[in-house]
Amino acid sequence: MKARNDLAKITDFIGNYSSHLLGAGVHTSRVLRNAERIAKSQGVSVRLTYSLRNIVVSVSDPKSDETITKVIGIPVLPISFERNTDLSALSWKALDTGMSLEEIKCEYDTLVSKPRIHPAAVLAMASLANAAFCRLFNGDWLSCGIVFLSTAAGFAIRQLMQKKKVNHYITVIATAFTASMCAASSLLWECTSEIALATSPLFLVPGVPLINGIIDIMEGHVLTGCSRLINAMLIIICIAIGLAATLTIFKSSLL
Amino acid sequence: MTTHLATILTDGLLAAIAAMGFGAISNPPKRAFPRIALLAACGHALRYSLMNFADIDIATASFCAAMVIGFGSLLLGRGARCPMTVLYIPSLLPMVPGTYAYKSVFSLIMFMHSLNTPEQGVEYMQQFFLNATVSLSVIALLAAGATLPVFLFKEKAYSMTRQR
Numbered sequence: 001m002k003a004r005n006d007l008a009k010i011t012d013f014i015g016n017y018s019s020h021l022l023g024a025g026v027h028t029s030r031v032l033r034n035a036e037r038i039a040k041s042q043g044v045s046v047r048l049t050y051s052l053r054n055i056v057v058s059v060s061d062p063k064s065d066e067t068i069t070k071v072i073g074i075p076v077l078p079i080s081f082e083r084n085t086d087l088s089a090l091s092w093k094a095l096d097t098g099m100s101l102e103e104i105k106c107e108y109d110t111l112v113s114k115p116r117i118h119p120a121a122v123l124a125m126a127s128l129a130n131a132a133f134c135r136l137f138n139g140d141w142l143s144c145g146i147v148f149l150s151t152a153a154g155f156a157i158r159q160l161m162q163k164k165k166v167n168h169y170i171t172v173i174a175t176a177f178t179a180s181m182c183a184a185s186s187l188l189w190e191c192t193s194e195i196a197l198a199t200s201p202l203f204l205v206p207g208v209p210l211i212n213g214i215i216d217i218m219e220g221h222v223l224t225g226c227s228r229l230i231n232a233m234l235i236i237i238c239i240a241i242g243l244a245a246t247l248t249i250f251k252s253s254l255l
Numbered sequence: 256m257t258t259h260l261a262t263i264l265t266d267g268l269l270a271a272i273a274a275m276g277f278g279a280i281s282n283p284p285k286r287a288f289p290r291i292a293l294l295a296a297c298g299h300a301l302r303y304s305l306m307n308f309a310d311i312d313i314a315t316a317s318f319c320a321a322m323v324i325g326f327g328s329l330l331l332g333r334g335a336r337c338p339m340t341v342l343y344i345p346s347l348l349p350m351v352p353g354t355y356a357y358k359s360v361f362s363l364i365m366f367m368h369s370l371n372t373p374e375q376g377v378e379y380m381q382q383f384f385l386n387a388t389v390s391l392s393v394i395a396l397l398a399a400g401a402t403l404p405v406f407l408f409k410e411k412a413y414s415m416t417r418q419r
Contacts, residue, residue, distance in 0.1 A: 025281070030338065035412060081283035081341040087340055089348050089416040096417070116282045129276020132269040136299070137354050198357030207348050208281060211340065214398040218406065240360045 006101075007068050008059055010042050013059040013105060015072040018048060020112060021087055022055065025079035027212040028221040036093040041094040042101060052227045077207050078116070078162075086111040119159055126203050128150040133202060139195035146186045150200045154179030158204075169238045176201035176242025187253045191241040197250075201243050223247055259308070262298045263348045270299030270349040278345030290331040294346035298324040302350060314392045317350055320408055321400025329404045332415040339412055352393040359386040 021031045023062070029173050032048055039046035039059065050054040055074055060067040077083075090111060094104050094117045131148040161171040183200035186193035208230040216225030275288055275293030283291065302320035305311040311319075319341075328342035335342070362383035369376040405412045 012404040027340065028371065030340075079281045081278075081287065081337075081344075083282075083283050085287075085337050085416060089336060090415040090419065091265050092414070117279055122279045125276040127276070129273040129279075132272035133349060133353065136266065136269050136273065136349060156346055165298060194357075198354050202351060202353045202356075203277060203280065205348065205351050207277070207344050207351075209397045210394065211344050211347070211402070214395075215340075215402055215405070225382070240356075243357070244364055245403050247361055251361075251364060251368070 023077035037091040134199040142191040143196040150182035172238035180246035267296035271296040273349040277348040318396040325401035325404040327404035
């Protein structure tokens with residue numbers, strides 16, 4: 001039987017663990033399975049209810065029938081596949097090796113403080129990726145070069161605005177506008193400028209919320225799935241607004 | 256024959272570069288990068304081949320390629336101890352129908368500027384629906400194709416990160 005104090009500590013940890021996973025862009029059923037593994041390793045059962053902003057965690061001790069319920073806010077974190085991988089592996093390790101709560105907490109703290117890929121490296125890789133994408137759409141080499149530079153400019157603006165904590169949707173519009181405006185410089189030369197313009201904001205495509213939304217809906221978490229898809233659609237609309245602003249300025253050159 | 260092979264390989268190589276770069280934005284573990292590149296290259300090269308040599312439409316070809324990526328991430332995920340989504344989401348990104356999405360936005364803008372010339376406006380509206388339908392169908396089928404293996408092999412898909 002667990003003392004109430006221990007049960008409260010487990011509830012707090014599972015709440016923080018689950019909200020961190022959701023904030024880092026993990027789909028709902030994985031968060032649920034991971035939380036259940038952690039709970040099982042501690043000899044308790046857990047029920048979770050989600051929205052996109054909050055998580056309700058209910059942890060019960062089957063021996064005493066005592067239950068503790070807490071509402072925890074989901075932090076806004078950048079998407080991280082590494083957190084997804086590491087924290088999923090931690091849940092299996094806790095279950096398979098019977099780790100104590102203190103050991104799990106200690107490893108959790110180490111994993112969530114791991115540094116991300118350096119922002120300059122991400123900027124360079126994303127720019128190269130978009131240039132390769134331009135080539136895939138049959139863009140010529142000059143367009144690829146312009147797309148590389150446009151993406152770098154757009155990405156730098158995005159990183160700066162994220163650092164200043166500007167609203168996410170405004171950041172996407174400004175980034176798409178900057179990238180497409182820079183790509184519009186291709187109209188000055190004889191090259192596949194339309195392809196350069198089309199490709200320039202595509203690094204903003206919200207692949208993770210789109211696919212997570214579809215997985216959630218197919219696994220029965222319809223409300224969370226729809227919320228994720230609405231979020232993805234809003235980002236797509238913001239990309240379209242940024243691109244549309246550039247196209248409105250240069251439409252006569254593109255006809 | 257050699258020219259076709261070179262074109263397919265180039266297509267795969269470019270897709271691999273694109274997938275690694277787009278993937279980097281979402282901070283995957285470093286050990287996942289070679290697998291993301293391989294899956295993206297195979298998937299995109301398959302879609303290119305289906306569209307250009309078997310005359311299959313972009314939506315069906317994307318679905319087939321996404322399924323290959325999904326099954327590939329099931330096979331490769333265990334070795335890297337990565338969840339399937341970590342491998343297949345970045346691998347799908349080079350197949351996003353960018354030019355169709357761009358044409359949808361452009362047609363919509365031109366439609367708004369052609370309100371005084373209804374005939375031209377109808378033409379732009381038609382182009383908007385055509386391009387938007389292709390874009391949405393391809394995106395939906397990409398997600399569905401890659402997710403299918405998760406539901407077919409649930410147990411394996413759910414224990415990728417388990418250390419045995």
